[in-house]
Amino acid sequence: MNFLEGYKLKSLGTLLVVLLVAAAGCDTTSSDGEDNENEQIEVPDTYEFTRNGESTVAYPGQTDRLDMVEEMKAYISTAHQGEVISEQALLDMFENKDGNGGGHFSFTSDRDLKSKTFAPDLDNNLFEGFFADAEAASENGSAGIRAQNGVAGLLEREDSGSDILVDEKGREFTQLVEKGLMGAVFYNQIFNVYLTDERIGPNVENEELREGTNYTDKEHHFDEAYGYFDAPVDFYSDWPDARTDELRFWSKYSNGSDPLLGFNDTIMDAFIRGRTAIVNDNQTELDEQVQVLYENLELLSAATAVHYINSTLQHLNNSNQGEAFHALSEAWAFVNALKYSPQRVISTDQIDQILNSDFGENGNFWNVKSSGLNNAKATLVDLYPDLEPVQDQL
Template sequence: MRITKLTLAVLVATGTLFTSCSSDDNNKIEDVLKFTKTLDDIDTSGLTIPTNYEFTRNQETTVNFSGQTTRLNQVVEIGALMTTVDPIPTQTDFTNRFNQATEFTDTSLNGSKNVRSKVAASVGLFSDNTSASDAIKADFDGYLTNQLTVLASKEEAAQGVAGIYDGKRFLNEKGLEYNQAFYKGLIGALAMDQTLNHYFNRLDDNFDGTNAYKTANDAGTLVSEANYTTMEHHFDEAYGYVYGAGDADKLLGHYLEEITGQSYFANIPEIVKNAFIIGRAAVVAKQYEARDAAIEVLRYQLSKIPAARGVYYLQKAKGSIDGEDSRAAFHALSEAYGFIYSLQFTYNPLTNEPYFTKAESEALVNKLYGSTNGFYDLTAEKLEELSEEIVAKYDFTIEQVNQ
């Protein structure tokens, strides 16, 4: 029996909490409601922990996440191109950048590292599920291709009509801003998936049970022509998908900072920063229990972001969706769309699975956008229902999201 807060509420309301559940299920209820992962769960004894994410060997840095910086900056330029009207981009413009990593205005972004190849590409979720990976990649191809039609429209956006709203919002015929779906969807499909489901699964080996990278780390064996072990580098690459683009970031790192505006979650950035530092220090010290405890903290804390921000934008949209002009809610709803899409890439350390499966995430997106008229068919009541479905899988409430 899968236990969520919603399940618990139903069981209590119907008086079946102890008659319909086994003792194991009752224990699961307690686990879900009490489950949390903070820095206090990491045994740091024996570790030398620096103030910042700075690690050296022979007085030279061992930290390298340049590939992640490149891809995150590629995303920024592609996203900006999605709202460029003078001139309007072509399909080739998008394909060159997203698929081929060519023709970037910033020529340093041209090369072998492209964004598309890393979308839905983690060993944890997609090593034996290429059909799901291909379908997700196709979603992002569609956001780019379909945006061309929106940009070409000279109409004011309306139900059934793609165009511009409020002089700056490019809405499709159902009210969605494709650039917001692109950005917020990549928070999960690129940054979160690569961090939580890929590199954290590739620290000991190539997800094949050989422990080859752990053996090399124990022996201090460095990657050829580099100053780091493979395990160190993979931990850095996970870090890079969060922090690699600095202030220019539009994905996970950006919303890690923005979530401080929700007071209940304001401590997450500091927890995440320190968990990364502790985890990397544990790799250096070959203290793998401490490393894995830090990873649990990171998976737990980072997985809150798409849920907390998705519900935040659903709640924000409630204020205008039933108003005289429902389009005023569509920017927030477009952001919520992308965050909800990203839920399938989260990682729950209690179950070692995403908080929402791909099917469950898609079902939520369908409830938000899948009707004939998309956002134009929504009501405040529907947005509240969606908010409740999301927080039911987490250990926080709608009220806490709104704080």
């Protein structure tokens, strides 16, 4: 080998080393959630993701809608003290008239609840019916008419001595509206909108940033699903009592069953891993985490329903009708929420059986019996076997 040939080989070797180093430099890893172009990130400990030092996570519309539901519940609750509530006011809040719920919200927003509600519920005027019935019941309550079988009005909760407003079937309006919207809006949007291929599938934009923002469409859609779960970014199992005021709606109920079923870690891990998969453009991993979310969010609703069925059984055994109807109203809403998942384990016929037979003939709580409640519980435990070992502790 002459000098020129040796020089060429040495130069080629140097070039190969440079190329290898450059290639390796394009596949870096970050543990703090930093998302830069061509960079693969590790799964962070919290739901926090950044690009160029700025957060890529935003879900203000979800926060606004959760605030709206809170204020609707507070408004209906004024009837518990004998106030007459207005059907029109509730419609204005549902539609967010004039951007402030017709003057009933403490804030302004260009979002609303109605347009995000499960379409069949809108077609059936489910919530509009609740609003009209709530006004009529509050008029009875204000006039001193007490609730009884077939008559809406105020019903005393024996443990607290306070009243609740119920319809002619004994169902509590605050639970029908608040928990109803948790299903018809929050779950509906998670299950049927944001976790679908249309929003986070392989063909959704995940390279170019949405104009005027620091996130891609795919990132934002997944964040919006997370926003409806509404957990703190560092939510975890064994959540401290000192921070329970940071929880509401689905994250609150996740925490309630967490000691027995570990929902907090399971659901948060799936959200964090799913979002990381989007950053890393790993559709297979994303699909796996979405499946975890579908299964565990449905299981969460079933577990919470069993919890309230247990509570109802206990109150009926103690002859505390008002407390029983309060708990059963919650159970009604969480069983109803199971219908919103397109991958649900339970059938619509089984949901109908629980709501309109097991919870009292024709869905009338005044007719409820322990045998029916135990049948509903058995149905749920059979369909969701993870509940079997803890069914009596929930």
